[in-house]
Amino acid sequence: MRKEIIDLVFPNPLPSTEEIEAKYPPRQLPDGAIVTRTAPSPTGLLHLGTLMAALLPERVAHQSGGVFILRVEDTDQKRQVEGAKDLLLHAMKDYDIPNDEGPVLNEAEKGIYGPYVQSARREIYQAYVKKWLEEDKAYLCFCSEEDNEKTHEMQTKANIRPGYYGPFAKCRKLTEDEVLANLKAGKHFIVRFKSPGHYSKKILIEDLIRGKREFPESDLDIPIMKGDGLPTYHFAHLIDDHLMGTTHVIRGEEWLSSLPLHTQLFAVAGWKAPKYAHISHVQKLDENGNRRKLSKRLDPEANVTYFDEKGYPKDALIEYLLNLGNSSFEDWRRQNPDKSYKEFPFNIKKIGSSGALFDFVKLDSISRDVIGRMSAEQVYNYALDWCEKYDVPFATVMKENADYMKKILDIERSGVKKVRKDITIWSDVKKESSFFFDNHFTLTTGEAYSILKPLSVNEIQLIVKGFNELYNPSDDKNTWFEKIKQVATNIGFTCDMKAYKANPEAFKGNVSDVATVLRVFLTGKTQTPDLYAIMQVLGSERVTKRLSIV
Numbered sequence: 001m002r003k004e005i006i007d008l009v010f011p012n013p014l015p016s017t018e019e020i021e022a023k024y025p026p027r028q029l030p031d032g033a034i035v036t037r038t039a040p041s042p043t044g045l046l047h048l049g050t051l052m053a054a055l056l057p058e059r060v061a062h063q064s065g066g067v068f069i070l071r072v073e074d075t076d077q078k079r080q081v082e083g084a085k086d087l088l089l090h091a092m093k094d095y096d097i098p099n100d101e102g103p104v105l106n107e108a109e110k111g112i113y114g115p116y117v118q119s120a121r122r123e124i125y126q127a128y129v130k131k132w133l134e135e136d137k138a139y140l141c142f143c144s145e146e147d148n149e150k151t152h153e154m155q156t157k158a159n160i161r162p163g164y165y166g167p168f169a170k171c172r173k174l175t176e177d178e179v180l181a182n183l184k185a186g187k188h189f190i191v192r193f194k195s196p197g198h199y200s201k202k203i204l205i206e207d208l209i210r211g212k213r214e215f216p217e218s219d220l221d222i223p224i225m226k227g228d229g230l231p232t233y234h235f236a237h238l239i240d241d242h243l244m245g246t247t248h249v250i251r252g253e254e255w256l257s258s259l260p261l262h263t264q265l266f267a268v269a270g271w272k273a274p275k276y277a278h279i280s281h282v283q284k285l286d287e288n289g290n291r292r293k294l295s296k297r298l299d300p301e302a303n304v305t306y307f308d309e310k311g312y313p314k315d316a317l318i319e320y321l322l323n324l325g326n327s328s329f330e331d332w333r334r335q336n337p338d339k340s341y342k343e344f345p346f347n348i349k350k351i352g353s354s355g356a357l358f359d360f361v362k363l364d365s366i367s368r369d370v371i372g373r374m375s376a377e378q379v380y381n382y383a384l385d386w387c388e389k390y391d392v393p394f395a396t397v398m399k400e401n402a403d404y405m406k407k408i409l410d411i412e413r414s415g416v417k418k419v420r421k422d423i424t425i426w427s428d429v430k431k432e433s434s435f436f437f438d439n440h441f442t443l444t445t446g447e448a449y450s451i452l453k454p455l456s457v458n459e460i461q462l463i464v465k466g467f468n469e470l471y472n473p474s475d476d477k478n479t480w481f482e483k484i485k486q487v488a489t490n491i492g493f494t495c496d497m498k499a500y501k502a503n504p505e506a507f508k509g510n511v512s513d514v515a516t517v518l519r520v521f522l523t524g525k526t527q528t529p530d531l532y533a534i535m536q537v538l539g540s541e542r543v544t545k546r547l548s549i550v
Contacts, residue, residue, distance in 0.1 A: 042084035070102030
């Protein structure tokens with residue numbers, strides 16, 4: 001293309017592509033090191049899929065001794081939402097997905113391959129657009145949006161493949177004199193890629209997740225620079241991944257159809273393309289039982305902040321996503337219950353190629369396991385942090401009774417083989433500990449009798465009276481339980497569970513029934529963690545008072 005035209009398109013000086021390449025030297029990394037990136041657009045609330053598309057490449061990069069880049073793709077200025085970038089950076093920090101390069105919350109960017117926000121790389125993109133115009137790899141297009149809509153409408157009516165290509169690429173046929181005249185007339189323009197492809201030709205491209213796939217070769221003359229001087233995603237990703245030395249692109253499956261175009265762009269540029277892996281969307285069943293993509297508009301759980309508001313530990317959501325990402329994670333976790341999830345050998349090739357259904361039952365199970373591995377101190381601190389955001393009155397209770405709360409949370413947590421798993425989300429801490437506080441414990445005698453049916457009132461009273469006569473808060477657990485068995489025997493209940501199961505009609509009840517009576521009067525519940533430990537934490541004064549209402 002003539003210099004006169006290019007000077008009108010780019011009236012201000014631009015660096016040469018040679019100067020740019022010199023500023024972005026090849027990375028010196030150990031063999032096998034992978035350079036990946038996540039490149040979200042700051043367009044609003046953080047989608048669960050966006051979090052997953054950051055987590056998986058981060059794990060792949062860091063376990064290979066490579067580099068994980070955060071790049072913010074904000075070239076579509078119309079879609080930008082104020083504050084969305086900070087929301088993204090907060091989530092990356094909160095969920096412990098550290099980037100080696102790119103923006104950092106409340107800090108300057110890190111890394112020598114930046115800027116990492118695309119709108120700040122305008123001159124870099126324009127330098128390459130200019131070069132492509134000079135090399136006849138691109139051309140100016142003066143078609144208006146109305147022109148393109150009419151073409152699309154005509155293609156649709158005629159059942160023709162839509163797009164700007166071949167006979168429909170009107171401006172590709174313009175002479176340089178016509179281009180110059182349009183520019184001098186002040187006509188709005190964009191820059192399009194001059195595709196060398198033929199749609200009738202089939203090509204094979206390997207996806208690291210889906211294997212070799214056959215595609216029609218791309219023949220689309222896509223825009224590479226918009227009217228505002230910023231690039232489209234397709235061109236920006238080409239330039240950035242080349243200059244930043246990206247070796248692997250792990251992204252959502254919505255980009256799979258763009259794979260022929262993207263590999264073609266790299267081929268035209270004369271650069272080695274990264275390896276691509278396309279992650280399936282997280283799905284859910286609609287009301288008719290059909291699978292669909294998790295939707296920000298329809299599904300509250302599509303928004304990452306939903307899980308924080310509900311009180312799920314951050315690690316629980318991360319481990320759930322790793323479970324979706326690699327089916328082998330569950331077996332690994334079972335064999336390595338005390339290891340950090342960061343030690344799991346994540347494998348790109350084990351990422352499933354069909355979308356996993358979001359499963360709250362599975363998430364809840366993982367969450368209980370994650371909390372079960374925590375110390376009482378950790379549970380206290382995490383629960384307090386959550387309550388200070390979402391339940392301020394109980395946060396006050398926790399702070400005013402910190403030592404007492406930690407004793408409560410330590411029941412069946414330290415020094416036991418089977419750790420309690422009654423806490424799924426942080427709001428459960430209040431639910432499972434409220435009976436320890438007298439002002440929250442409002443059980444009446446009538447309510448207790450109703451819960452304990454079919455035991456008679458007389459049997460209940462005999463159990464409580466018998467235990468009160470033997471109760472000594474200084475007893476160790478064995479002595480305490482022997483006394484419960486003595487109470488059971490004295491009133492015609494059995495301690496022989498095998499005999500009871502074989503012939504329950506031969507007995508009034510069993511020793512477990514006796515313990516349940518005490519449990520209900522002390523906690524208002526029929527199922528709790530270890531009753532002896534609960535009584536030790538409640539203290540003799542509370543125990544005596546609660547058993548006296550019978």
